[in-house]
Structure formats: C-alpha cells, structure tokens
Amino acid sequence: ASMAGFPLVEAQIAAREFLDRCDFTRMEVGLISFSSQVNLQAEATDNARKVQAAIGRLEPESSTNLTDALALARDRLADADYTRYIVILTDGYPDAPESAVEQAQIAKQDGIEVVAIGIGDADLDYLRRLASTEAGSIFAHAGELVKTFGHIARVISEGGRSLRKLS
Numbered sequence: 626a627s628m629a630g631f632p633l634v635e636a637q638i639a640a641r642e643f644l645d646r647c648d649f650t651r652m653e654v655g656l657i658s659f660s661s662q663v664n665l666q667a668e669a670t671d672n673a674r675k676v677q678a679a680i681g682r683l684e685p686e687s688s689t690n691l692t693d694a695l696a697l698a699r700d701r702l703a704d705a706d707y708t709r710y711i712v713i714l715t716d717g718y719p720d721a722p723e724s725a726v727e728q729a730q731i732a733k734q735d736g737i738e739v740v741a742i743g744i745g746d747a748d749l750d751y752l753r754r755l756a757s758t759e760a761g762s763i764f765a766h767a768g769e770l771v772k773t774f775g776h777i778a779r780v781i782s783e784g785g786r787s788l789r790k791l792s
Contacts, residue, residue, distance in 0.1 A: 637680050
C-alpha cells in the first residue's frame with residue numbers, strides 16, 4: 626500500500642522507460658508484482674505491448690512478499706540458456722528479509738544476475754545484499770527512478786558488463 630499514488634505512477638513510468646530502452650531483438654522481459662500476493666503479470670516475452678499492458682494493470686496492495694517473488698522469477702528463468710536478470714524494485718523492507726536474501730543468493734548461484742533498486746524507505750545496505758554486484762544495488766531518490774530504470778535497461782541491452790561480478 627506504500628506504493629499507492631505517486632510512487633506507483635513513477636514506477637509505471639520507469640518500467641515503461643525500461644521497456645523503451647530494451648532491445649527486443651535480443652531479449653525478453655516479463656513482469657512479476659509482489660505485495661502480500663505474488664502475481665506473474667506477464668511471462669517473459671519479446672512483445673513489449675504485452676508487458677506494457679501488464680504495467681498498466683499494477684495496483685498497490687499490502688505487504689512485501691519479496692521471497693516468493695524471487696522464487697517465482699528464479700523458477701521462470703531456470704531453463705533459459707541466455708544471460709538472465711532479475712530487476713527488483715522495492716520501496717521498503719520485505720516481510721521476511723533473510724528469506725529474500727537466501728532466494729537472491731540461490732538465483733545468483735544459478736547464474737541469474739540480480740539488480741536491486743530501492744526508493745522511499747528502502748535500505749541501501751539491504752539492497753547490496755540482494756544484488757549480484759555493488760553496481761547492481763541502487764537507491765533512486767525522488768524523481769530519479771525513470772532515469773535509473775532507463776540506465777539499467779541500456780546496460781542490460783548492451784550485455785550487462787558493468788553489472789557483472791568481477792572474477
């Protein structure tokens with residue numbers, strides 16, 4: 626419910642900016658929403674219109690079930706044979722913070738890059754624990770979310786080099 630009003634509108638605009646910057650000839654994008662319930666809003670697709678429609682259907686609800694959202698995203702990406710990303714947007718702290726970190730760790734062990742973007746009351750230290758790399762944990766101040774999502778989409782479209790772990 627903390628996403629009601631302007632935060633949700635800004636998130637929707639940012640998500641649309643993300644789609645505008647994606648190279649759909651080389652990638653697919655899906656959408657999972659999470660509150661007390663986790664919902665697969667759009668399967669991964671190269672059809673931007675399907676994801677755009679899903680973005681328009683987002684509604685604020687109660688709590689922050691990030692654990693199940695990460696598990697669902699990981700499940701949907703499990704059999705893909707290309708570079709995979711989970712981009713998280715949160716405005717606070719999840720219901721089960723350690724469980725969500727565990728799910729993020731499993732995703733990373735499975736070769737899925739995790740990008741964690743926080744707004745509002747999100748904790749940057751916590752975002753760092755979720756993300757695959759330091760560069761993949763971002764706090765977007767008011768009015769910066771659209772620019773941040775556009776940047777992340779561009780980096781991913783270009784192969785994600787600046788978000789990858791240093792080996």
